[in-house]
Amino acid sequence: MEPILLRARGTPNSRSIVTYHEAGGYESLRKVLGLQAETVIEEVKKSGLRGRGGAGFPTGVKWGFVPRDLPKPKYLICNADESEPGTFKDREIIRVDPHMLLEGIIISSYAIGAHVAYIYIRGEFYSEAVILETAIAEAREHGYLDPNVLNSGFAMDIHIHRGAGAYICGEETALIESIEGKRGQPRLKPPFPAVVGVFGCPTVVNNVETLASVPHIIERGGEWYASIGTERSTGPKLFSVSGHVKKPGVYEVPLGTTFREIIYEICGGIRGDKQLKAFIPGGSSCPILPADKVDIGSDFESVAEAGSMLGSGGLIVMDETVDMVWALENLLAFYAHESCGQCTPCREGADWALDVVRRIRRGYGRPEDVDTLLRIARFASQGMTICPLGDAFCEPIRSFLAQFRHEFEAAIESARPLPPKKQPVLPVRPGHGDFGL
């Protein structure tokens, strides 16, 4: 497939607006400014574009939720928090082609009637924030970000907001709280951000990759975009492949490409020619799949059918040497650290589950531990918490125990008893206790 989102990768000086112009950049914007906002939304609906941040919600439908007749301003937020372990595709887009993202943001803002957009970028992406600042300055110079964009009468500006390093701020309502200057904690829903979002105004939050796809849809039409991929999962998708493959990195493939093709052909196979043991298809919060599922297609439906989620496309590959107890401990350590602490099941459950798995890994497991883990997973997910972070650490627990329960049980069987607690030694005064005998 010809690269679409990563078409500028390898081009010298690809971040500059000059290079972007040479590739036909900002033409889609010119085209859009003559159209009705509804027409743009229709085109995106026709393309079948689904959110690339993880949930896979149809983008055009999401835009349609924004009430048009409300007198309040509307906002677009570009979610560049990209904090899911195993995901690094948005960073690649920003590094390679920041203007493609800006053009997407401007077009999308036009479609929903927003005049201000925020790019919420992960705090660790410092150089990427600098790249975006530079690109925004260039776009301002060329009149793409202007109170009167290209003399069309449409006002537009983009602000960058750098996060402070919290996973939870990738969740859209926590992200909104963070932009408002508050502690990054998810809000109760409803109301949804499309109605009450940032500063109490209607807000659309879209992923970087989603917004970067928009100029291409406008340029070549929704039907062209829908022709890529499968029937219900359309378009190209970036996969950030990490783990035990020979060539990890970000790759663009049409949705539906089998994981075998991605792992064995595009990434050159397993490192050291070992056996594949398991892979996580969509970032660390998605259920793990065993090696025999490697032939399924990488579209939303096939992955869901296999019992996992496509998520953000952060493909984590594990070879036969991986100790699954250790792998789960590693994941849980992340989620226990990143739970915002707001609701009880997630705050207490994530830490507790980590304690249990860590104890099993250290050789002090107990026979009832597996049931305890499943109990935690049952009561900290699926609506028991405000946001999906509960599910994010419970799904790995459930899927690791479903696929690799024998490894946990083996670790528990060979466990030692817990070492006795160290009791404080009280000083014995002469004449008390031993009578000097």
Next chain:
Amino acid sequence: MVTLTIDGNEVQVPEGTNLVDAAKSVGLDIPTYCYHPGLSVVGQCRICFVEVEGMPRLVTACSTPAQPDMVVLTDSDRVREARAAVMEFLLENHPLDCPVCDQAGECLLQDYSVEHGLDTTHMVDERRTFPGFERRLIGPQVVQNQNRCIHCTRCIRFTQEIAETADLTMKSRGNHSYIDTYDGKPFDNPWSACAADVCPVGALTVKDFRFRARVWHLVDTESVCPGCSIGCNIHIGHLDGVVHRFVPRENFEVNGWWMCDHGRSLAEGLNDRDVDRPVVRAAHGERVTTWGEMITVLHSMATEAGPAGVVASANLSNEGLFLVKEILVGHFGLEVVVPVESDPPRKIKNGHNEWVSSVDAHANSSGARLIGLPIVDAAGLAGFIKDGRAPLLVLDDRSHPWLTSDEAASALEGRRLAVASRSVTPLAVRAELLLPVASWAETEGTYTSSTGRVQLARRGFVPRGQVLPMWQILFRLGVAAGVYEEGAVSPRSIFERLAKAVGAFEGMTYQQLEAESGITVSAEVLDVVG
């Protein structure tokens, strides 16, 4: 109005009511930690799960508004299971230190653990602790024990939404997040102890009350705060005649769920009791006497000894002030003043989230105005005393701080003085007649707030010794003067006469005051009196 079904009961509630309140209206208790009727809804403790027919997942009752034809189950198997799980999560890291925890007895974690929890835990690992945060004085009133915190954020929301000072905040993240003061400043706002009131567990406790008594031993008496003219509704917590604390009592119209730290600090003062027998002092010394003799002496002092003056008090109940008017002014024709001290302004949020502020430091100056007694300020009081009226009858030695000043001492030099007191104050020391008088908790009475709200404060306990409430002293004086017939008397009977005699109180009955949280005097009347 919205009609819905909760556990088979048909419930009618106003639109927008959440399911917790809707269930409460038919007597069903849904457990809540983070939900407090006076604070915003955050839905984060997850204990209030209920099942709504047609919804695939359990919903939190606090954040779900009642909708027409909703069918809610608050005690289904799914709900019970989920609540037990949430209880287990909460108790997973909570220390098992109830025997040494001062919240025990009024701890929601204890209550719901019995009601909804499991009798065991699956937890075998080490509990999370916050070393150094077990006993932290975060402000002048509040002690924090972070180990016991369940992260409900009620205290934070209290400081943000009610006190509007935002002193408290959550720091760090996840299981290690903890409550701290914003910027490390002391947690010092005029209502800070309310943060400990709203704390459902023993994480925040009120310093003054810590380890004074087990709350299940305390007797709670419904009363009104004596601190200022707002008239916050309170519970007096007392045990064996000792007052241990004031806690706010819910009254939507006056103080919501709150009270200020100044009011709370007055609880200790009610235990002052040095004077518990009537004392007569003469040149050769002092002697304890009986009330019979005391009343006789008082009577002769009021009638025979020249132009006597009376310093009444705006801390007296409506009944006491009414008798002042009837006996001292009406019968004896004495000149009476009610000194009123202007205090640092106090304010409190009511249940409608509006500020209510106080005009003076007394609970009943409006009552004195309505009954028709002249109000004076410090200068007026000084003038009244310096005018040389003797003997002088002081009905409450704490009615105005000027009375304890050096200026007052020199003005009173060598004059005959009768003082009603509880403790050895400068005034009580120089009194010829010393009358032991009941404290706020030792008498029943009604008080009129600055908004004209007449409220009943009940008696907590019987005073020791020969202490009498002021209305009873005045009544006996009335009997001695032949104005009243000897017989049973009570605040109720006096109030009934007051309601007949004073226009502002017309139509009020004591039964109403007992049943309701207060009756308001009509605004026109209040305006006329000022």
